[in-house]
Each structure stands twice: as structure tokens, then as C-alpha cells.
Amino acid sequence: MQKRKDFIWKMGGQQGEGIESCGEIMATILAKEGYSLYSQRLFASRIKGGHTTFALRVALEQVMSIGEGVDFLLALDQETVDMHGVEVRDGGYIICDSKVKPDFSKFEGSKVNCLSLPISETAMKQGSLLMRNIVALGMSVALLGFDTKMFKDAIAAKFAKKSQEIVDKNLAAFDDGHSLVMEKLGDVEIDTLPAPGKKDQMFLLGNEACALGAIAAGSRFMASYPITPASEVMEYMIKNMDKLGATIVQTEDEIAACMTAMGGVYAGVRGFTCTSGPGLSLMAESLSMASMAELPMVVIDVQRSGPSTGMATKVEQSDIDAACYNTHGDYAGIVISPTSIEECFYEIQKAFNLAEMYQCPVIFMPDLQQGLNKQSVPTFDLNRVPINRGKMMKEADLPELEQPNYFKRFELTEDGISPRTIPGMKNGLFLSTGLEHNEEGKPAEAPTMHVAQTDKRFRKLETVAD
Structure with a gap:
């Protein structure tokens, strides 16, 4: 047969x-x-x-x-x-x-x-x-x-x-x-499936693959609020936080989750949050701030059917416009959509790299079909996506600052990507707010600086596709 x-x-x-x-x-x-x-x-x-x-x-x-x-x-x-x-x-x-x-x-x-x-x-x-x-x-x-x-x-x-x-x-x-x-x-013969032989493979949810990918990317900080169909990402992180020395914060709502993760990112860690459509809507103002402050923020948005509460347990790829255009002002960010559960692991690592290379929010968009369903995939290669922290400065390479000068965290560079320091670095002091600013981060409302900084934020995205 x-x-x-x-x-x-x-x-x-x-x-x-x-x-x-x-x-x-x-x-x-x-x-x-x-x-x-x-x-x-x-x-x-x-x-x-x-x-x-x-x-x-x-x-x-x-x-x-x-x-x-x-x-x-x-x-x-x-x-x-x-x-x-x-x-x-x-x-x-x-x-x-x-x-x-x-x-x-x-x-x-x-x-x-x-x-x-x-x-x-x-x-x-x-x-x-x-x-x-x-x-x-x-x-x-x-x-x-x-x-x-x-x-x-x-x-x-x-x-x-x-x-x-x-x-x-x-x-x-x-x-x-x-x-x-x-x-x-009785005597009816069933057309069976022959044994293929054992393989080196995993069988897991897309949400679990996202969490594993974040861990492989070096993330040890997550702030999130539970929401279907994204909750398993946080649950997986919580189960493994003790082994990793990680910190997972369950916040009171999605706004707090986004802002808390942004705080971790500002402090220098690879932090992220996870949500679905309704939560992404609430995060819009925070993501605008992350764009203005050029914070390398990663948001995992596991899409479900909307609008509003919609159908929380049904699949729909309906957040694309929200991810690209939901914020106010001239927002500069990156959106990535994986096409398989295997890609959930590898592409989330690229999301962390891109966030730091281009110093902007990255929204990573699997859908419910990927997030809540399991697939067998070849065992992951932990070395396939090397960590790239972009223009993160080393303290030893920073020139001496003379008061009252600050470090030019938002320097108007040719490629649009400014050198980056984190709080506590000697000679790396800068100001960071949600206000438009000059190269040192000090509030600046002159039209020329606003145009220059806006152009800079978009100029850095010109090479993302490459």
C-alpha cells in the first residue's frame, strides 16, 4: 500500500x-x-x-x-x-x-x-x-x-x-x-504514516520562540501587562527568570509597561514589552516619546482580531497601520513581521539589534496563529544572529567634558545615528526628555533645530532595508 x-x-x-x-x-x-x-x-x-x-x-x-x-x-x-x-x-x-x-x-x-x-x-x-x-x-x-x-x-x-x-x-x-x-x-486497513526517524527539532509556541529569541539576544528585562494572545511571552520569561538573573515586572496597565521598559532601555539594558492590539493603542504616546528620545525600545505585538476587544482568541493581521502610523508627529520607527514560528526566534533578535543600531522603537508583529499555536522547527542555532549594540560608546573613549557642556547624545551626524552613552558613564552626561532638543538634549523650539533633528531621525532609517 x-x-x-x-x-x-x-x-x-x-x-x-x-x-x-x-x-x-x-x-x-x-x-x-x-x-x-x-x-x-x-x-x-x-x-x-x-x-x-x-x-x-x-x-x-x-x-x-x-x-x-x-x-x-x-x-x-x-x-x-x-x-x-x-x-x-x-x-x-x-x-x-x-x-x-x-x-x-x-x-x-x-x-x-x-x-x-x-x-x-x-x-x-x-x-x-x-x-x-x-x-x-x-x-x-x-x-x-x-x-x-x-x-x-x-x-x-x-x-x-x-x-x-x-x-x-x-x-x-x-x-x-x-x-x-x-x-x-475489523479487517479495514488504515493508510498509516511511516516513521520518519528522529530529528533534532523543537515543538513550541511562537510566543515561546519570541521569548527564547529575546533571551538569546541578551534581554534580561521585561515589563508587561497580560493580554491574550501575548501573555505566554511574559509567562515563559517568568518561568525562567531565576535561571537568567532576569527581572520581569507585571505592571498595572500597558502604558506603564511601555514606560517601564523604556526606563530599562534608557538605563542601558535590552528591555522590551509585549502586548496585542488594544495595548498597542495605549502605548502610542509612549512610543512617540521613545522615537523623540531615540530609545532602542522593542515591543512585541501579537495581533488578534479587532477593533476594540474584538475577538480576543481569533487571528487577524489588523495592527499594521497602528504599528506604522498610530503615533503623533513625525515618528521614526521600524516594524518587522515574522512569517513563521522559526522566524519568531531569529527575527526578534534582529529586532533588538536594529533597535540599538538605529536607536529607535522596533515593533515586532507575529499574529495569534503564530503566537498561540505550536510548530515543529529545527533546533535553534544560538550563534546565528550576533549581538550588535550599534554606536554604544565605551567610557574610556569619551573625551573630557568641560562644564557646562553636555555630551552630544543627539549629534547631527551624516548617517543620522548619534553616538550613545548610558547614565553613569563619566563624560557621557546628557539630557533626555520628550521635548524637541538640541544635540545635547536640551529643549530647543527653534524651527531650524526641529527640522534638523527631525531630518536626522529619518535619515538614520534610510539604510535599514540594507
Whole structure:
């Protein structure tokens, strides 16, 4: 039989029914086996309840999207059948919990195989409906033709901290689900996916890739306010701050987050913040100040659907105009949009470099699809993007200042990029505010200086593309 190159598996039901954990177990195991994966979570904007799905594309070669259609749909409720049954390809399978008395009438005469199996009843045999996802996992493994050992080992490891009784019940639930499908299929031969051989790869969220990239870029300071779908960046940083000697500040709102990160940048560290559309709107005035003060500020904006609160858990690339033109005055900044989860790691490092090379705000714009979904990617090369701090002066190279002169932090240079010092550097004293200024940073409102400084701020961006 000719082997397939990929398939798409999807599970759906209500939030809180273990759908995501079922998909995560399957994905984690298959990633370790060397399969290339792309996952997609769709969920309602609430803590519990509401329709949710977890889709997983499994392939032999690297895939960059979830793809189209579904080969295997596992439904814990009728809503999943009604909403996603139309996605199932000819020859594909729908398994629905018999407890909901599924209506498959719309598939009569089609080439879609519909199975009503006792998922809830089988879970209750082991004592809890919470095991429905493990029963479903067993059914999925049977339908996909994978070896059961690696999945049973993973289940045992997952529940090992609880008790042996819990481990045994979950293993029994997995076996029961597997047996139900095998008995139902009988002699039907499933077109399985061959094992590709183990690869040196990672399986992670785009948000996690952004956080790892920031760490690799040397950032050890983050100020942020939680917002879907960007919160995982801060959560990842918090989990690892002790190992890094990092400081993470959860502020009272997005304005404070941006200003606090700007303070860190002014002090000389590679600081950043993370938000989504509504937060980016609130940061507009602060980013104008960062442009005026030429602070190398990085903002990660994980885009979601707007305007306003919009649809916080749905993808939309709707912040581009806001990132480019949202601030007042002649704002000079850089906007970068990654095209994959792998690029989230490498391009955020370039964002930190560009911010310091051109001394301006850089807005980094993944979207919800990248930020909240996982993809398998080749293990990251930590040395691929060397750190470049631009025209950061060394104290030993600074000429003596004679009072009352300040260091020319905003010197009108030919390339538009001024030498930079940080507070505490001997002979590096300068003034920095949100006001228009002369070369030393002192407020200056003469039209000639305003034009000269504005031209300088834009002149430095002429070589960004190169």
C-alpha cells in the first residue's frame, strides 16, 4: 500500500474537557519521533465552556500551516460534528461520543466514515469523565495506526506524580479506547504514516520562540501587562527568570509597561514589552516619546482580531497601520513581521539589534496563529544572529567634558545615528526628555533645530532595508 505523506487530526468539544491536553500528548510524542507538526487551537474568549478544537497536522516533511481539510475528526459533542464534519475529506473518519446520540444524516451517501462510540461510558468505567480525552487518545492512535507503547509510556509519565492507581486507570482508559476502534474497524486497513526517524527539532509556541529569541539576544528585562494572545511571552520569561538573573515586572496597565521598559532601555539594558492590539493603542504616546528620545525600545505585538476587544482568541493581521502610523508627529520607527514560528526566534533578535543600531522603537508583529499555536522547527542555532549594540560608546573613549557642556547624545551626524552613552558613564552626561532638543538634549523650539533633528531621525532609517 502507498503510504501517505501527511494527515490532519482534529478533536472538538467544550473547553475544560481535556481536548487540548489530548492533542498536546499526541503532538509531544510524535515530535520526539521526528514527525513534522503544525497545531492549531481554536477556543472561545472565556475560561471554561464554549466550543473549542485542537487540530494537528502530522507530516514527514516540514509543514508551515495547518493545511486544509481533516482526515480524522473526534467529536465529544454534536456541535463539533455540525461545525467541522464538512471539513472531513472523502475516506476520512468521524468518531463521535455515542452519549450525545450523534446525527450523521448529512453524511449519508458520502464517502465519510461515521462511527458512534461510547467515549463517556468507557471513561466512566474507569471512574471519571475526566478520562474521556485519554479514551479519545486511544481511539486516535488506533485510527492512525501508531504503535501504542510510546503513548502508554507518555501517559504513565504524565500521571506518575499522582498515584499508581491513577496511572493504571488512565492506561486502562487508553487501552479501552484503542480496542473499541480496532474492533469496529475489523479487517479495514488504515493508510498509516511511516516513521520518519528522529530529528533534532523543537515543538513550541511562537510566543515561546519570541521569548527564547529575546533571551538569546541578551534581554534580561521585561515589563508587561497580560493580554491574550501575548501573555505566554511574559509567562515563559517568568518561568525562567531565576535561571537568567532576569527581572520581569507585571505592571498595572500597558502604558506603564511601555514606560517601564523604556526606563530599562534608557538605563542601558535590552528591555522590551509585549502586548496585542488594544495595548498597542495605549502605548502610542509612549512610543512617540521613545522615537523623540531615540530609545532602542522593542515591543512585541501579537495581533488578534479587532477593533476594540474584538475577538480576543481569533487571528487577524489588523495592527499594521497602528504599528506604522498610530503615533503623533513625525515618528521614526521600524516594524518587522515574522512569517513563521522559526522566524519568531531569529527575527526578534534582529529586532533588538536594529533597535540599538538605529536607536529607535522596533515593533515586532507575529499574529495569534503564530503566537498561540505550536510548530515543529529545527533546533535553534544560538550563534546565528550576533549581538550588535550599534554606536554604544565605551567610557574610556569619551573625551573630557568641560562644564557646562553636555555630551552630544543627539549629534547631527551624516548617517543620522548619534553616538550613545548610558547614565553613569563619566563624560557621557546628557539630557533626555520628550521635548524637541538640541544635540545635547536640551529643549530647543527653534524651527531650524526641529527640522534638523527631525531630518536626522529619518535619515538614520534610510539604510535599514540594507
